[in-house]
Amino acid sequence: MSVELVDLQVLSAVLFCLGLYGVLARRSAVMVLMAIELMLNAVNLNLVAIGAFGAFRDVSIVTSQVIVIFVITVAAAEVGLALAIIMRLFRRHGSVNVDEIDLLKG
């Protein structure tokens, strides 16, 4: 028995949904950020699996892996910016809970 494409797709679907639950359910902004990282990793895993198994004729291995590199780059930029915003919020409010930050509420 060898690993099939569907195994990896189911695994990355479960990982993505765990991340989605974390994004929607956690209150701390740092926790939300970590859950977003989980979702990005699920997408990366799916991309690499599709490329490695050659599931689609017009998605080559090089394409899938290069897109994964770009996703990792954007994730690094996103984490840097998000943590800067979180630090600024903490200095201003003394809290990083996303349901207490309602400055834009009328």
Add this chain to the structure above:
Amino acid sequence: MSLFVFYALGALTLLAAVGVVTTRSVVYAALFLLASLIGVAGLFVLLYAEFLALVQILIYGGAIIIVILFALMLTRNTDYQTATEHRRWPFAALVSGGLLALMVTAAIGDSERYNSNERVGIDITTLGAGLFEQWAVPFEIASVLLLVALIGAIVIARSSDGEDQPEGKS
């Protein structure tokens, strides 16, 4: 053999991910996230993407987790010991469970169409040639994006005088 490795790494990844979204302590959540990312790196090795596994461990394990831990240290808060769920967590569980059912159904239903059980990999030379020939312009744009994001992070995080007076919680 590969199936056994897959189950071991998948169990590590998923259990650590469950830890990330359920644990009360933010520091434990960061360490669980590290374990989960290392599991994904192992799965990359299983898929013959060794360079991506290396990048995954270096950037996520070496940089992102460290930055998150630094941010936790700088924004120390008693809330962190007891990070709680939002009031609407049943709604979140419903949405993510429904999406999971949808995606698993789609993946299993489509599995007959892609009857490809052969994994193939590429060496780093091919990946590098693709990155710097076919994808050269997106690569440059990504580097500019990183630069802009880091400058923006510095500008946002730097406190200017008198601008950050704590206001009363409403």
